[in-house]
Structures are given as structure tokens and as C-alpha cells.
Amino acid sequence: MSSVMNADQLVEMGKLRTEWAALEMPVLALERERLVKERTFDGMRIAICAHLTSETANLGRALVAGGASLAMTASNPLSTQDDVVELMRSEGARVHGKKGEDIDSYNEGIVEAVGTDPHLVIDDGGDLISYIHLHRKDLIGNVIGGAEETTTGVKRLRNMEKAGTLLFPVIAVNDCQTKMLFDNRYGTGQSTIDGILRATNRMIAGANFVVGGYGWCGRGVASCAKGLNAHTIVTEIDPVRALQAAMDGHRVMTMEEAAEVGDFFVTTTGNRSIIRLEHMTRMKDGAIIANSGHFDVEIDMDDLRNAAKSTRPVRHCLDEFEFQNGRRIYVVGEGRLSNLASAEGHPASVMDMSFADQVLSLEYLVKNKGNLSNAVHRIPLELDQRVAMLKLKTMGVEIDQLTEKQNEYLNAWESGT
Ligand SMILES: NC(=O)c1ccc[n+]([C@@H]2O[C@H](COP(=O)([O-])OP(=O)(O)OC[C@H]3O[C@@H](n4cnc5c(N)ncnc54)[C@H](O)[C@@H]3O)[C@@H](O)[C@H]2O)c1
Incomplete structure (x- = not known):
């Protein structure tokens, strides 16, 4: 259907679908509110290589609200939603991607995104990070770090780390419990x-x-x-x-x-x-x-x-x-x-957690600039649990708190049978 629509119509359709997804992304919305106040990404260029879906548009909007300028490119030739591409373009992002694009066009997108000289990168599959390392080492000095969305990308990056070829820190967003146990599953x-x-x-x-x-x-x-x-x-x-x-x-x-x-x-x-x-x-x-x-x-x-x-x-x-x-x-x-x-990817409700993890990972990289080794890291468990707590809260679910006695018991070894 999108192929017969003009750019304005695509923008309208992208807006509606992105708003629809946002209804199911309350945790990302809370993080976005915080980013607006803290301006965490002020003046930063962020390059994203991800599935260009309505959920990713919400992630992009949150990063822009936190002060970033954005370049986005597809992480798969068939996963792109053309309305999302037009919407994000209309909002000032530099976006490359078209559903069904060929491999040359796919690669051009990565070249373009990397060419914006990013401070932070989000990757889904490792294509963008491996491209910088293979072809644009000259830009690596400006890269604070990266965040990788999926199992296959994390595997590639760990292989780079093992080979000693990874030249900036990367957060394995995939390995967050609030990502892998929900998004993947x-x-x-x-x-x-x-x-x-x-x-x-x-x-x-x-x-x-x-x-x-x-x-x-x-x-x-x-x-x-x-x-x-x-x-x-x-x-x-x-x-x-x-x-x-x-x-x-x-x-x-x-x-x-x-x-x-x-x-x-x-x-x-x-x-x-x-x-x-x-x-x-x-x-x-x-x-x-x-x-x-x-x-x-x-x-x-x-x-x-x-x-x-x-x-x-x-x-x-x-x-x-x-x-x-x-x-x-x-x-x-x-x-x-x-x-x-063939469909639209994951429902927004799980991408809510994955993309809150992305935001927290980029923030973690910025706050720890210069202190992280050139390796694949995980964000601290507290951040992962914060996403779970926020998600539960937005679902109206309350959980018990440890009592003092329970806490003491769990931390003791003397008492047994
Ligand atoms: N479609 C999506 O939207 C989406 C979302 C998340 C992850 N992924 C991708 O899906 C893939 C799997 O992710 P995961 O997190 O489940 O990974 P995982 O590593 O936890 O699981 C992969 C499983 O495949 C098994 N396996 C490997 N080789 C096999 C073989 N020859 N025959 C049978 N089994 C074999 C492994 O033993 C392992 O249990 C990855 O490529 C990941 O990036 C896709």
C-alpha cells in the first residue's frame, strides 16, 4: 500500500502508527521525560542501525528529546516501514531505508549513518559497528560507545573483543534481562x-x-x-x-x-x-x-x-x-x-522495555565516558531492574518488599536445620 502513497500521506500514516505504538510504551515515555529535563544527549550525534519500525521511531523521538541529532538506517532490507522513514525525515532525522531495498542500497545507508561522525551508535546485528571498524577507523576517536540490540550482534562483537579488534566499549542491550526474556521470547x-x-x-x-x-x-x-x-x-x-x-x-x-x-x-x-x-x-x-x-x-x-x-x-x-x-x-x-x-515486528509493549534499556545503555556510556574498557559490557543490574519495576508500575502491578528479617535471613549462613 505504501508504494502508492506520497510522502505527506506516508508521514501521516507514520504519525498515527507511531502514536499507536507509543500507547504501549509507557516506560520509554517516562525515560523520555527524564531525558528532556536532563538533556543527557545535548549536542550529541547518534547513529542508529535498526529495524525502522514505529517502535524505533519512538526510540528516536526520545533521543532527540534528550538533545541528540539522529541518523537512522535499516538493519535489514525487508524490515523497513516506509511511513516511519518519511515521518522521521519530516522531524529532522537523516534516514536511509526502503522496504525491499537491495544490498547496495542497504550498505549505502550504513555508510551514510557512519558518515555523520557519531558520538554514540545503536546497532542491531553488528553491521554498523563492524563497518566503522573495517572502513572508518578515522572516526573511532569520537565514538563514546555503542549499544547492541540482538543476540547475533552481541556474538559478533564478543568475537571482535576476543580478537582484540573492538576499539570502543559496547553495551550488550540484548543481554539485559528486561530485553532478552521478553523481547526475544x-x-x-x-x-x-x-x-x-x-x-x-x-x-x-x-x-x-x-x-x-x-x-x-x-x-x-x-x-x-x-x-x-x-x-x-x-x-x-x-x-x-x-x-x-x-x-x-x-x-x-x-x-x-x-x-x-x-x-x-x-x-x-x-x-x-x-x-x-x-x-x-x-x-x-x-x-x-x-x-x-x-x-x-x-x-x-x-x-x-x-x-x-x-x-x-x-x-x-x-x-x-x-x-x-x-x-x-x-x-x-x-x-x-x-x-x-511479513508482519510488523515485535509488539510495542515488549519494545518498550528493550528501548528503555537502549536509552539507559547510551546514558551509561555517556556517564562513564573514558572509564569503560573496549569490551562488551552489561549495564548494572539496578538499571535492568529499574526497567522491570517501571514496567510493573505502568501495568498496575505491585510486588512485595523484603522485610528486615527476610533480608537478614537471606544474608546469613549460621541458621540451618
Ligand atoms: N526475529 C526477531 O525479531 C529477533 C528478535 C531477537 C533475536 N533474534 C535473533 O534470533 C536468533 C536467536 O536468538 P536467541 O536469543 O534465541 O539466541 P540463543 O543463542 O539463545 O539461541 C539459539 C539456539 O539455537 C541453537 N542452535 C545453534 N545451532 C543450531 C543448529 N545447527 N541446530 C539447532 N539448533 C541450533 C543453540 O544451541 C541455541 O540454543 C539470533 O540470530 C538473534 O539475533 C531475532
Whole structure:
């Protein structure tokens, strides 16, 4: 729809959707109020490489309210919401991104965002931070630090740290409890199902639903599929995670076995080649495959394209691949993040916490400028818990406080049986 709208109409649509998301982002709103008073980011340039969604627009608005100037670019070629791009442009941010842009355009966006000579960077997947380190070392002196949103990005940055190539401090926002336990789990769970349903409108109840990887994302997807009465199957390489999946009530098997029985397949591993051609050729006619891991490497798409006798788009965000033997399989969103390609990404309510964590992480970097090593850090637990407390408060939930006696008991060792 957005392709037939002019820029003004897109701005209007972006405004409405961003306001709609803001209704479910009260914690970020509270942090924003504080930023306005404290002007934490006065005069600072912040570059964001993230999914350009209405929730990210609210994060951008909060940073601008705190005094920052903003450059934004997409962290995935298919996750961009064009109305959000126009809205943020109309509010003075420098924004690059278009839903469905090609890789050259995607890379140009990163070059442009980095080219604004940022003091702080927010990354989702590590592409922007790795670009600065590979191609714009000259700008690193001005970078106070970065904040990384997702598991795959944190993994890349930890590899940089190990190799001794990370040249400024980065906060692993993904590793905040108020991010990972909610965004990765419930956010990815619900929005992945949403993406699959929008692309296919298929019945999930009674179907065999295979989830590759049982991290927080995989758990979320498997539990949502189970909630819709699917027969869930999990594949894993980690024995403890596999055991957790088994005791959570999912069947656990190899992908080789699962390939023959699955109706739906979702990969959430952050690893490559989880669904390979040898699996796809065994799948039932009509099987649906989607990826919700960060990069489009979990399904061997090139091998599938080469092996297929024919391919055609059959619905919004759904491509059909037909093999020589007449069997057809269907891939959601070209094997890219299905929840953002085919749906709108996580609901605002969980992004509320993830983006409050982002704000607190950037503030932490500013307040500790010069005192943090060039490593991947976590923000202090108090900040993480502050987000949880604020979220509970906005949900109208109260919790007990430790009594003095309980506190003493928990800190003692003398008394036992
Ligand atoms: N779609 C989204 O909106 C969204 C949101 C958050 C995170 N992510 C991405 O999703 C991916 C998973 O994130 P997570 O936090 O759950 O990570 P995680 O590391 O906690 O879990 C990944 C799991 O996959 C398993 N795994 C690895 N290789 C495997 C293989 N060959 N077969 C089966 N299982 C395998 C691991 O053992 C692990 O249990 C990452 O790429 C992350 O960046 C996506």
C-alpha cells in the first residue's frame, strides 16, 4: 500500500502508527521525560542501525528529546516501514531505508549513518559497528560507545573483543534481562506467528510445527505455536536446551527426521544452514518455511533457488519453489526475519522495555565516558531492574518488599536445620 502513497500521506500514516505504538510504551515515555529535563544527549550525534519500525521511531523521538541529532538506517532490507522513514525525515532525522531495498542500497545507508561522525551508535546485528571498524577507523576517536540490540550482534562483537579488534566499549542491550526474556521470547514468538499467518493464512492447530533452536526466541515461537494447538517439534545441538524443550512438552528430533513430518518450519538459531537442500527435498508438498533468526543464512536459499524447477511469488511475502518431482515448498519473506518482513515486528509493549534499556545503555556510556574498557559490557543490574519495576508500575502491578528479617535471613549462613 505504501508504494502508492506520497510522502505527506506516508508521514501521516507514520504519525498515527507511531502514536499507536507509543500507547504501549509507557516506560520509554517516562525515560523520555527524564531525558528532556536532563538533556543527557545535548549536542550529541547518534547513529542508529535498526529495524525502522514505529517502535524505533519512538526510540528516536526520545533521543532527540534528550538533545541528540539522529541518523537512522535499516538493519535489514525487508524490515523497513516506509511511513516511519518519511515521518522521521519530516522531524529532522537523516534516514536511509526502503522496504525491499537491495544490498547496495542497504550498505549505502550504513555508510551514510557512519558518515555523520557519531558520538554514540545503536546497532542491531553488528553491521554498523563492524563497518566503522573495517572502513572508518578515522572516526573511532569520537565514538563514546555503542549499544547492541540482538543476540547475533552481541556474538559478533564478543568475537571482535576476543580478537582484540573492538576499539570502543559496547553495551550488550540484548543481554539485559528486561530485553532478552521478553523481547526475544514473547516478542519473537507472537510476531513470528503473526508473520506466518499474514503470509499464508494457514491453520496452525493440528499442524506439525518445527522450531530450529531453543534459545529464548525458539522457546517463544514454540510456545506460541503450542498455544495455537500445533504439534510442536524442536531441533537443537545443545543437550541442555534440547532437554528443556523435551520437558517443556515439545518433541525433540533431528532436522533430518523433522523435515519429513513438518508442516511449518521456523529457524531461530543465529547459526547458518539449519535448513539445507537435503532437508527441503524431503519435505511434504506444501511445507511452509520461515526464518526468525537475525540474518538470512539459516535457510540455504541459494541452493533452493538453484535446485527448484520453477519459482514464483504466490502471496504477499510468500514464494513457491517447485522441485522436479512436482513437490512444492513455500518460503516466507525470502528467508529473512519473517516477523519483520511479513508482519510488523515485535509488539510495542515488549519494545518498550528493550528501548528503555537502549536509552539507559547510551546514558551509561555517556556517564562513564573514558572509564569503560573496549569490551562488551552489561549495564548494572539496578538499571535492568529499574526497567522491570517501571514496567510493573505502568501495568498496575505491585510486588512485595523484603522485610528486615527476610533480608537478614537471606544474608546469613549460621541458621540451618
Ligand atoms: N526475529 C526477531 O525479531 C529477533 C528478535 C531477537 C533475536 N533474534 C535473533 O534470533 C536468533 C536467536 O536468538 P536467541 O536469543 O534465541 O539466541 P540463543 O543463542 O539463545 O539461541 C539459539 C539456539 O539455537 C541453537 N542452535 C545453534 N545451532 C543450531 C543448529 N545447527 N541446530 C539447532 N539448533 C541450533 C543453540 O544451541 C541455541 O540454543 C539470533 O540470530 C538473534 O539475533 C531475532
